[in-house]
Structure formats: C-alpha cells, structure tokens
Amino acid sequence: MPAPRVLSALDVARIQLYHFKAIIIAGMSLFTDAYDLFCIAPVLKMLGEIYYHEDSIGTPILSIFYAIALLGAALGQLLVGYLGDRLGRRRVYGICLMIMVLSSFGCGFSVCTSRRSCVMASLGFFRFVLGLGIGGDYPLSATIMSEFANKKTRGTFISAVFSMQGLGILMSSTVTMAVCAAFKNAGKGSSEKTKAAEADIAWRLILMIGAIPAALTFYWRMRMPETARYTALVENNAIKAEKDMEKVMSISKSSQVEEDLPQLPSSSSSTSSSYKLFSRRFFSLHGRDLFAASANWFLVDVVFYTSNLLLSQILNVSNKPHNVYDSAFEVAKVAATVAVCSTIPGYWFTVYFIDRVGRVKIQIMGFFLMAVVYLVAGIPYSWYRSDHGYTSNKGFVVLYGLIFFFSNFGPNTTTFIIPAELFPARFRSTCHGISGAAGKLGAIVGTVGFLWGTKRDEEHKDVFPDVKRVRIAFLILGGVCIAGVLVTYFCTRETMGRSLEENEEDEICAYSSAPGSPSASELPTITTQAIVFLNRHYPHSYTLPACCINSSTTGYNLQKQHSKRKHIRLLINNPMHKVLWS
Numbered sequence: 001m002p003a004p005r006v007l008s009a010l011d012v013a014r015i016q017l018y019h020f021k022a023i024i025i026a027g028m029s030l031f032t033d034a035y036d037l038f039c040i041a042p043v044l045k046m047l048g049e050i051y052y053h054e055d056s057i058g059t060p061i062l063s064i065f066y067a068i069a070l071l072g073a074a075l076g077q078l079l080v081g082y083l084g085d086r087l088g089r090r091r092v093y094g095i096c097l098m099i100m101v102l103s104s105f106g107c108g109f110s111v112c113t114s115r116r117s118c119v120m121a122s123l124g125f126f127r128f129v130l131g132l133g134i135g136g137d138y139p140l141s142a143t144i145m146s147e148f149a150n151k152k153t154r155g156t157f158i159s160a161v162f163s164m165q166g167l168g169i170l171m172s173s174t175v176t177m178a179v180c181a182a183f184k185n186a187g188k189g190s191s192e193k194t195k196a197a198e199a200d201i202a203w204r205l206i207l208m209i210g211a212i213p214a215a216l217t218f219y220w221r222m223r224m225p226e227t228a229r230y231t232a233l234v235e236n237n238a239i240k241a242e243k244d245m246e247k248v249m250s251i252s253k254s255s256q257v258e259e260d261l262p263q264l265p266s267s268s269s270s271t272s273s274s275y276k277l278f279s280r281r282f283f284s285l286h287g288r289d290l291f292a293a294s295a296n297w298f299l300v301d302v303v304f305y306t307s308n309l310l311l312s313q314i315l316n317v318s319n320k321p322h323n324v325y326d327s328a329f330e331v332a333k334v335a336a337t338v339a340v341c342s343t344i345p346g347y348w349f350t351v352y353f354i355d356r357v358g359r360v361k362i363q364i365m366g367f368f369l370m371a372v373v374y375l376v377a378g379i380p381y382s383w384y385r386s387d388h389g390y391t392s393n394k395g396f397v398v399l400y401g402l403i404f405f406f407s408n409f410g411p412n413t414t415t416f417i418i419p420a421e422l423f424p425a426r427f428r429s430t431c432h433g434i435s436g437a438a439g440k441l442g443a444i445v446g447t448v449g450f451l452w453g454t455k456r457d458e459e460h461k462d463v464f465p466d467v468k469r470v471r472i473a474f475l476i477l478g479g480v481c482i483a484g485v486l487v488t489y490f491c492t493r494e495t496m497g498r499s500l501e502e503n504e505e506d507e508i509c510a511y512s513s514a515p516g517s518p519s520a521s522e523l524p525t526i527t528t529q530a531i532v533f534l535n536r537h538y539p540h541s542y543t544l545p546a547c548c549i550n551s552s553t554t555g556y557n558l559q560k561q562h563s564k565r566k567h568i569r570l571l572i573n574n575p576m577h578k579v580l581w582s
Helices: 003-012 017-038 040-051 059-086 089-108 116-148 154-186 192-209 211-216 218-223 228-233 238-248 254-260 280-309 324-357 359-378 394-408 411-417 428-453 467-491 502-512 528-537 551-563
Strands: none
Touching: 003 228, 003 238, 017 040, 017 059, 017 089, 017 116, 017 154, 017 211, 017 218, 040 059, 040 116, 040 154, 040 192, 040 324, 059 089, 059 116, 059 428, 089 116, 089 192, 089 211, 089 218, 116 154, 116 228, 116 411, 116 428, 154 192, 154 324, 154 411, 192 211, 192 324, 211 218, 228 238, 280 359, 280 394, 280 411, 280 428, 280 467, 324 359, 324 394, 324 411, 359 394, 359 411, 359 467, 394 411, 411 428, 428 467
16 A cells, blocks of 8 residues: 555655745745735725825724734634545635635725725625635645645745745735835825825725735646645545655655555554544544644734734824825835844744754744743833834834744744644644634734723824833733743644654554553564564654554564664554554
C-alpha cells in the first residue's frame, strides 16, 4: 500500500518550486483578506465626510461596520472548515476565492450615491458576504500548506503564507493614499457637487482594488491537486494521492522497500476513525488541544484587531481635515508606517525562527512582551497623548509599534499555525475553523468593546476616545495577554518537528490503552531482523508509539536505534499503514 510511502516522502521531501508556488497561491488569499478587513478604517473616515457631513459616523454605525465582516468571517470559518473535511480542501478552496472577489466588487458597487441609509445597508451586506469568504480561506490555506509541507520546514511555510497579511495591510494603506492623493489633485477647482461625486467613486475604488491580486491566482488555485494526506487518509485512496503528488513534486522513492514487508490485513474501517466529531472520544483525545487553540486565538484577536482597526483613534490622528480625503490619507499613512516598521518585520521574524525556536516558546514570549508594552504604555497614556496629532507622540508610537511586532512575532502567527498541526486529517480543517471562529469573536468583543468603553458622553462628543478610559482599556488588554501566557503554558502542545501522521498514531495509542483494547501480548512486535532491514534500507525518520513496544523482544534493538536517532513507526489496526511483526 503506497500511503505510508507518499506521506513519509512528503515529510522528508526537499524544498521544491511547488512549495513556493503553494505559498503564493495560498498567501495571496491572506493578502486579500488583510486588505479587505483593514481598508475599512480609512474608508469609514471618507464615508463620514461624504454622507454624514459635519457629524462623524456615530459609535453604533462604527461598531456595526467593524463587526459585520468579522461576524461573517467567524461563520465562514465554521462552515468552510467543516466542508473542507467533508468535501475536500481543493473543492471548497476555489469557491472561497470567488466569494471574496465578487463581494469585494459588490462593496464597490453598493447601491445608492446620495441616501446614506441605503448605501450603508448595501455596503454592510456585501461586507458580511466578504467576511464569509475571508473566514473560509483561513482553515483551508493553513491546512493545505501544512499538508503539502515537509515536517522540518512546515512552520516556516505556513507562517510565510500568513505573513502575506502584512503585505495586504501595507497594500491597503498604499492604495488608499494613492487614490486619495490622485482624486484630491484631480478635483482642484471642481464644484462642491462634483467633488462629492468624485469622492463617492474614490472609496468604492479602494474597496475593489484589493480583489485583483486574488483574482489573478484563481486559475492556479483551481489547478492545485487535492492534498495527499486528505486523499490517502480521508478518502482512503492512497494510489491517487501518490499520483497527484508525482505530478507537482519530485518525491523520493526510497520507501519502495515497504512493498517487500508484510502487510496488516485490511479492515472495513480503521480503529482510529471509528468515532465522530464532538463525540466523547473526540473530546477525550482532542478536547484540550481544541480548547487551547480556540482560547489563544480568541485572546490574541481581542488585542490584535482592537489595536489595528482603531489605530487612528488610539494614536490620535487629527480629526479636522481640510477636505474629504485628508483624514483617510492620514489614517492610511499611520497604518502604513506601523506596517513597515512593526507588522511586516514581526511576521518575518516568525518565518525565520518558528522551526528553530518552536511555536509554544514564541507564543509565550509574544503574549508576555505584549502585556509588558500595554502596561508600560497604558499607565502613563495621558503623558504620551497630545491633541496635536500622532507626530507629537513619538514615544507612544514606538511603544505601540512594539505591540504589533510582538503580536506578529508571537501569538497572532502561531495561533494560525498550531491548529493546522494538532488534529487528525479528517478533523483538521474543521478544528482550525473552530479555533479561528473563536478568534474572530474575540476580535468583535475587543473592537466593539473598545469603541463603547472609551466613548465620550454626548456632552463632550469627540471622535477621540476618553483618555482615562483608554488607559483602563490598555490595562485590560495587558491582562488579556497575561491570560494568553497562562493558557499557552498550561494547555498548548508543541508541534515543531512533529509529523502530521503522529496525530493518527496518538489515537491508536489511546485506543490500545483503553478498556477492552488488545493487551500488550496481543500487539505485534518488531523483530530484530526487521529493525536491521529498516536500518539499512529505510533512511527516513519514524516514530514508535510506546504502547506498541514489546520490550522483552525488542528493547535492546530499539534502544540502539534511538541512540542513532533512528525511529520506527508502528501503526496498529490502521489499514493505511504496514506493520512489521514477529
């Protein structure tokens, strides 16, 4: 049976051109995700000037527009994550991209140009649909990249995909500044009515441009084969899995020696797949991992989205523009500065260190240092704050930039990676979607909570939040980061250097130790002859579940193998793998 051959070959495959192609294809969707989610802040500034004139957009409307796409993203992650495990990663992947592209253009073509209730309702609807596509893209991009990658550099590849978000944030700011500058210069000397019509085109153009890069990758996305791990382990078609991988990657054939080894008789269903999602057995095996992944993602998104979406208000960007474009330009300029100096470097630090340091250590470090910065920035917030704009708050800007750096060189990236590595193939996309949906709910809680918690009363109405309340909010966000440190330390497992197939093995180990399972004497044992044979002909690295070792027969040889850092995989009751037995 070729399943062990192709999967083990993927684990040790050298870095190839297709790996980089997959990074670009999957990463471009994350690029569009970030562009669409974070371009809304300057666009709302423009909408306030165009449709609300002297009155800025009120807190209720701001809350709805910040939350609507995030709510759609949460639902999209749950729905598409589940479909990715039921129908296949590739089948659903193209649909998500189409939803993102079409809804981005839908936002730009929102009906009405004069009635603000009409245009805001239309824009809100398309933002929700856009969120569905964005959310669905998260579990699929992470799962696909994890299942194509080798185990040595898997974290690097997944984090490289996620790092495209930084470029998306920078692109949204750059496009906003370019569009605002171009329309401002072109509109000089025009009548007020003409300027209003031009401004109405400008914000629509900003929303639509982000869909173009993702649309360009649609052809290559649809030509991607299904991942070998899904085909072999979920669809039980190992031969097709091997053929699909041979079309796009050069895979070592040294595993062909397996064909000379005895096979375990196939059965109608493997023990490891006999239970369902959310069953008691599922929670027994994966409940802690799912809780840790979801809780960490919830906590980091409370912090990350609050800090990012409300950047202009926290840094006190001027609210007295000379025209409709100035305020949006200033917001975009601040976001671009933070992206270049903090956000993007943080992503790429993670790309470099993730497979050297480990996921858990980076996540703990990021949460802890974010907490420190929030406390340092929050306690004397009024010292840093100035009504003359963010350029007068240089010390605070530096501290605020560190928050973004340690968020991305920390939990914002690792929470995307870890769920793609913790769960068995048949649950991987679903569990990643659940974890991500928890994160988006955290983003809604943080963003809406900050808007209302720092809102001035009507008597002192101002776009800028109340100073004392911001200080309290910062201290709360610091506490959220401390909670992230605790959840990571006590509940999160390290996945660095771990083969994805070890998730299947863990289930088998748990099965063999469960009541009514075979005793140790009934389990197959590895013979000395088999160990010598594998040591000579099978160069890949394998692991042996401890529950399957018969020490009286193999103890000496296994100890010798471990001293050479050679490990053997023995999967019991799994027809997708072969077993060496005495």
